[in-house]
Amino acid sequence: MVRRPVAWVVAVVLLAEALFIAALNWFLGMVVDRQKMSLAGLDPHVMSTSSKIGGVLFGLYFVLCAVVALLVAIRNRAPAGFGRILLISVAVVHALLGAFTLSMVGWPAFLFMMVMLGLVVLLLMTYDRDGGPEQASPGGAPEAGGDPKAVTEPGVSPGVAGEPHSRTGEPQDGDDEPQDSVPAQLTQPVPTTL
Numbered sequence: 001m002v003r004r005p006v007a008w009v010v011a012v013v014l015l016a017e018a019l020f021i022a023a024l025n026w027f028l029g030m031v032v033d034r035q036k037m038s039l040a041g042l043d044p045h046v047m048s049t050s051s052k053i054g055g056v057l058f059g060l061y062f063v064l065c066a067v068v069a070l071l072v073a074i075r076n077r078a079p080a081g082f083g084r085i086l087l088i089s090v091a092v093v094h095a096l097l098g099a100f101t102l103s104m105v106g107w108p109a110f111l112f113m114m115v116m117l118g119l120v121v122l123l124l125m126t127y128d129r130d131g132g133p134e135q136a137s138p139g140g141a142p143e144a145g146g147d148p149k150a151v152t153e154p155g156v157s158p159g160v161a162g163e164p165h166s167r168t169g170e171p172q173d174g175d176d177e178p179q180d181s182v183p184a185q186l187t188q189p190v191p192t193t194l
Contacts, residue, residue: 004073004076006119006122006123006126007069007070007072007073007123007127008070008073009119010066010069010116010119010120010123011066011067011069011070011073012066013116013119014062014063014065014066014069014090014116015062015063015066017062017116018058018059018060018061018062018063018066019059021055021058021059021062022055022056022058022059022060023055024055025051025052025054025055025056025058025059026051026052026055026056028051028055029047029048029049029050029051029052029055030048032044032047032048032051033045033048061090062090064086065086065087065089065090068083068086068087069087069123071083072123072127077127077192077193078127078192079124079127080192080193081193084124087120087123087124088124090120091117091120091121091124094113094114094116094117094120095113095117097113098110098113098114098117101113
């Protein structure tokens, strides 16, 4: 399974990014304060304080995203609701930071941001809501490999797939309305949480 290692890697790297961004902004704030730098007449103390606050807030945002990725890795379940929105937003942030770092920092930082973007997208796609070949066949007992949550519609008798069935029980002769070739089944949704 590739899902859990990706979630662990994303969680660890997001946590490292959070610490790096908070420390970098704190350092830049200290430099502005000690050098008494000013941009367009702004007060150096205000610039220093806003840099430190912005770094801490941005770091906390990355820590929260790392916690969501960590919960995904521990629970081995897709993120839902607010957690999914957070992971999508951190993917967008990495795409934007990648564009900025390419022009300001260079190719290595750009490649790092693109790898992180790819890992977050891979995390979101590999935990895609119970799709794919791993899902059990509908109906039947769990011991037989069937999905116990799938129930047949009332009045429909389960049968062999590919064998045409009539909903009314009358024989089909091809002259009547088209009939379903497979009985309709209702699958109850599986709840997913953060």
